[in-house]
Amino acid sequence: MSTFSKTRPPLLETTRPTADQTVLRVTDLTTGFRRGATTTEVVRGVSFDLRAGRTLVLLGESGCGKSVTARSLMRLTPERAVIGGSVQLGDEELLTLPLADVVRRRGKRIALVPQDPAGALSPLRKIGSQVSEVLRVHGIVGTRQERTGRTLELLDRVGIPDPQRVAGSYAHELSGGMRQRVAIAIAVACDPEVLIADEPTTALDVTVQAQILELFQDLQARLGMATLLVTHDVGVAERMADEIAVMYAGRIVESGLAETVLSAPRHPYTAALLRALPVPGVRRGELQPIPGQPSAPSERPAGCPFRTRCDFQHDACSEYEPPLFVTDVATHAACDLMRPSQQAVG
Amino acid sequence: MAAPEFLLEGRGLTVTYGNGVRAVSDVDLTVRHGEIVGLVGESGCGKSSLANTVLRMVKPQSGTLSFNGKDLLAMHGDELKAVRRSLQVVPQDPSTSLNPRLTIAQSVEFNLKVHGWGRRERRARVMEMLDRVGIPASYSTRYPHQLSGGQLQRVAIARALVTDPSLVVCDEAVSALDKSVQAQILNLLAQLQRDLDVAFLFVSHDLTVVEHVSDRVLVMYLGRIVEEGPATEILTAPRHPYTQALLASIPTRGQQRAAIHGEPPSPVNPPSGCGFRTRCPYAVDACAGYDNTPHAVGPDHAARCVRLDDLALTAPQAWRNS
Structure with missing residues (x-):
């Protein structure tokens, strides 16, 4: 048993990065999966910054590499994954740090809210012990009694109406929404600087989703963590994002301020994705689907990976894979049409 | 006898399971010929139980259900099998509903075989239907694992439509x-409905x-059409x-x-009166005594709420402008 008598840090005020300060910097992140002699790259050169008190939404469809990106940051990838590039948390490089040290930072400085809380919570242990475990492992609260108190505070903080009862319950006794609140309580238990939420509301009903999204906003306003929210849902992105990065075929194809990206998309994929959604009040037959489907990592066309589905395909598209160009609306888009000389031509 | 007004007509359907869950309470459900009826609700509201009742996979405790003017609940054996030819289903997850050991053409053909089509006729129909749903002929010998989710769902739709049904139940099909x-x-579904004049019961949480x-939408909450x-x-x-709350919950900027707030109450022990009153921002004392009679609020438009006359609800204004 630990005999350290730690002074209990205040629940809300710790030495935190000031608002908008970059907390996590991802540069040229590349994740591949080994299979035999070949490695399939599913994340290819992704870069972004997470800032304190701000939410970056990673938006994309299944298989685009958004979840692998999120998991690579915490090195929560399977053993056959090869991760390259750089992930800097404060002044530490997470990709070269010994794994044991990364593990020590998980849940403390960088925390994850999973998509499926039912799978993330132990079915065998009561909720209270699972929440207090984080506090114990990271040495946040000294005595068992203090931990119990802090656990109840945490459950209360995430909007659980009857913390005492829930702490004594098992995961299967709770609804999906309540389980997700518990998972969030565990994630924020140590006041992390970075919160990564991987499709946190996908498994929930829409009315409960609205409650959980509200909770995320409240917690961020109070705790000021930098948030990476991974989602396939444009509506969720619209509601939550300060900034958006749209992923396609393992790369960020468009990024910028959320409002600008959504109202003035400059990459044909982003524009097509927005057009494909059923808009309330617009009648049937008017949906404009994106033709075809994303190609598997092993069959990506040369040049721009979206070109085979793109309305604006031209010769240059097969010649190179466009990097992110600065657009006329100060966002970034990886499309040949946004190449400076192209833009000048208009 | 003149064709009945409704292709499918369910009255007072109630489904109770052995564990005391009353999944469907006194539901009236009608589908006209060639009509697409949407059934929307959150998990546990009873929409799948209702869909399964229509498909005769769940037996209701009470109520009547007729299909094409015939009593669907009284049917057995060959008669039921014959009706299933006109009453098909597109399930939620095509990757588990298609047999992994059959090619997709075989899967579609199997439905015809079951319903007694001859070998020669079968082949032509299968190819025609695959073409109709946008699956190239060269794909017909592929196996489900070689297709994407969207393609598999097209195959599942082809399989449902190949017997020329008059009603297709789509349970969370997209x-x-x-x-x-x-x-x-x-x-594709809208196109097929126009071309083939088939009716759909389209069940979804979205x-x-x-x-x-x-064409018409039913909103379900705690076993009732609200x-x-x-x-x-x-x-x-x-x-x-509740409809208003559903709309307002769709995330927007x-x-x-x-x-x-909160979550739906347990269907084992639902609240008295209106099932939604425990979460309703407009609930008053009278809601607990409400007998759940629907009130017409327009042509073909009805709602079950005790305060219909004094509530002025509005649709959320923040719809995405595109």
Whole structure:
């Protein structure tokens, strides 16, 4: 048993990065999966910054590499994954740090809210012990009694109406929404600087989703963590994002301020994705689907990976894979049409 | 005998399971010939139980159900099998509903075989139907694992439509698909409905999807239809507080507060009167004594709420402008 008598840090005020300060910097992140002699790259050169008190939404469809990106940051990838590039948390490089040290930072400085809380919570242990475990492992609260108190505070903080009862319950006794609140309580238990939420509301009903999204906003306003929210849902992105990065075929194809990206998309994929959604009040037959489907990592066309589905395909598209160009609306888009000389031509 | 007004007509359907769960309470459900009816609600509201009742996979405790004027609940054996030819289903997850050991053409053909089509006729019909749903002929010998989710769902639709049904039940048929692919399938369903004059009962938790494909929408909460009406009206002029809350819960820019709090009560022990009153922002004492009679609020539009006359609900204004 630990005999350290730690002074209990205040629940809300710790030495935190000031608002908008970059907390996590991802540069040229590349994740591949080994299979035999070949490695399939599913994340290819992704870069972004997470800032304190701000939410970056990673938006994309299944298989685009958004979840692998999120998991690579915490090195929560399977053993056959090869991760390259750089992930800097404060002044530490997470990709070269010994794994044991990364593990020590998980849940403390960088925390994850999973998509499926039912799978993330132990079915065998009561909720209270699972929440207090984080506090114990990271040495946040000294005595068992203090931990119990802090656990109840945490459950209360995430909007659980009857913390005492829930702490004594098992995961299967709770609804999906309540389980997700518990998972969030565990994630924020140590006041992390970075919160990564991987499709946190996908498994929930829409009315409960609205409650959980509200909770995320409240917690961020109070705790000021930098948030990476991974989602396939444009509506969720619209509601939550300060900034958006749209992923396609393992790369960020468009990024910028959320409002600008959504109202003035400059990459044909982003524009097509927005057009494909059923808009309330617009009648049937008017949906404009994106033709075809994303190609598997092993069959990506040369040049721009979206070109085979793109309305604006031209010769240059097969010649190179466009990097992110600065657009006329100060966002970034990886499309040949946004190449400076192209833009000048208009 | 003249053709009945409704292709499918269910009255007072109630489904109770052995564990005391009353999944469906006194539901009236009608589908006209060639009509697309959307059934929307959150998990546990009873929408799948209701769909399964229509498919005769769940037996209701009470109520009547007729299909093409015949009593569906009284049918057995060969008679039921014959009806199933006109009453087909597209399940939620095509990757588990298609036999992995059959080619997709074989899967579609199997449905014809079951219903007694001859060998020669079968082949031609299968190819025609695959073509109709946009699956190239060269794919017909492929196995399910060689197709994408969207393609598999097209195959599942072809399989359902190959027997020339008059009603197809789609239970969360696009929920597992990506949005860009979902749009393809929704357009396909609308196209098929126009071309083949087939009726759909389209079950989903996603109100925007339901509204998009449906002529008429039923909103279900805790086993009851709380509102039903023309799709556009439901969306632009909801009359039941739950419908309004569903609309207001769709995430959009600038949204701050959740529309309603808490979660649906247990169907084992539902509240008295209106099932929604425990979460309803407009609940008053009278709600506990409400007998759940529907009130007409327009042509083909009805809602079950005790405060219909004094509530002025509005649709959320923040719809995406595109």
